[in-house]
Amino acid sequence: MPATVIIWLRRDLRLADNPALHLAVARGERPVPLFIDAPAEEDPWSPGAAGRWWLHHSLASLDRQLGALGSGLILARGDSLSTLRAAAQALGAEAVYWNRLYDPAAVARDSRIKQALRSDGLCCESLKAHVLFEPWELATGTRDPYRVFTAFWRKATATLSPERPLPAPASLPPLPEGLASLPLHALGLLPRIAWDGGLAAAWDPGEPAALARLQTFVDQAVAGYAQDRDLPGVVGTSRLSPHLHLGEVSPRQVLHAVADRVPGGLAGVAEPFVREIGWREFAHHLLYHFPRTPEEPLDSRFSAFPWRTDGAEALLAAWQRGQTGIPLVDAGMRELWHTGWMHNRVRMVVASLLTKHLRLPWQAGARWFWDTLVDADLAANTLGWQWSAGCGADAAPYFRVFNPVRQGERFDPRGDYVRRWCPELAALPDRWIHQPWAAPESILRAAGVSLGQNYPAPVVDLAESRREALAAWDQVKGVGA
Secondary structure, eight states, rough: OOEEEEESSSSSSOTOOOHHHHHHTTTEEEEEEEEEEOGGTTTTTOOOHHHHHHHHHHHHHHHHHHHHHOOOOOOEEEEEEHHHHHHHHHOOOEEEEOOOOHHHHHHHHHHHHHHHHHHHHEEEEOOSSOOOSOOOTOOTTTTTOOHHHHHHHHHHHHHOOOOOOOOOOOOOOOOOOOOOOOOOOGOSSSSSSOOHHHHHHHHHHHHHHHHEEEEEHHHHHHHHHHTTTOOOOOOOOOOOOHHHHSSSOOHHHHHHHHHHHHHTGGGGGHHHHHHHHHHHHHHHHHHOOOOOTTTTOGOOOOOOOOOOOOOHHHHHHHHTTTTTSSSHHHHHHHHHHSSSSOOHHHHHHHIIIIIIIIIIOHHHHHHHHHHTTTTOOHHHHHHHHHHHTTSSOOOTTTOOOOOHHHHHHHHHOOOOOHHHHHHGGGTTOGGGGOGGGOOHHHHHHHHTTTTTTTTTOOSSSSHHHHHHHHHHHHHHTTOOO
């Protein structure tokens, strides 16, 4: 009789290139896939509303896949250690396998659980599946963690030769008796009020959709990625980030798809895209070594930064709702609310406006993104917001302030993106689409635009607020120097 092994699934919701599942199959064991919803263990960074929507549909997809192979997915809710202990006892399991995570709460929890289960006499094995390089595998010459991406990626690419992805199992044994699964709806992942229609129209969660999206991108778009990735009005990016976050596809699968199908492989025309996978690796490296950074700036000078207090609540609300009166910013925030995603170039612009022109703390933006993004990932979210605010590793200096008008004119020159998400501006000529406040009254009237009525006037003066931001930076830039 083969040994029964629990496969504790977390953010590895796939069959192919799943080291924990593959290990059990290779050893001839009987794997029991188990997912435990334990949001309290991830506080204060348990999944936001958009992330939980995605998780629901990803679990449903994985359950269908497992069922087609003869197995199934056990769903549970509660304390992970207690649930694993109860499951092991009910099943007579001899081992628990899982794939490693690197968020601070997950690292502490998994270490505690591994020690406790081993004390119970269970075999526990954790494996690398979420990253190409473990956070501790790359270090500077002085054995310190990297804080600069270029040096990190230079070291990484010197040894970047990932093994072939592991195959999905051809079949799996049926689930044993003795452990009942909760119905998926009992996890309460979906919103009680149906606001998720835009997400459903934009996305198809699950491993099959992830692999299909990867193949389409590699075959049709990766060659033009370097030119198209900054244009929010065209489909020039992979949109793989939510699939990567929940592990519906692995970074190893992504790299091998590029290497196998794109001329020049990883170093050819796809190199700019491969470098973005490198940024994902760097984000996990930083989060592991600097676990306080989801809440605190890596650059300690920013602990004393004079963030705005007067009118802050109203400004934050205008930014969140896409009602700042700055078209590119408003388009991005509305895309985020409707689809759970935002183009990366626009993410940088809206983050710059929040932290510099509005001078509101980056943590407020990070929290909003966390709740509204389907690809909300603690490592990437933290890196992105600290980069934009100028207080993190490899940060854009605080004095580098994105001008949202110039950004719009450069990367959305015909206003296609703005017209889609801010339809009240659709009739404006290209010249004024990114700065309607500067248009002659006759132009506004002809386009049906009434500032302050059907589209807001700008909440800040861009030039004056930039000067105020730089003055604030002058107050802290020498602190601790």
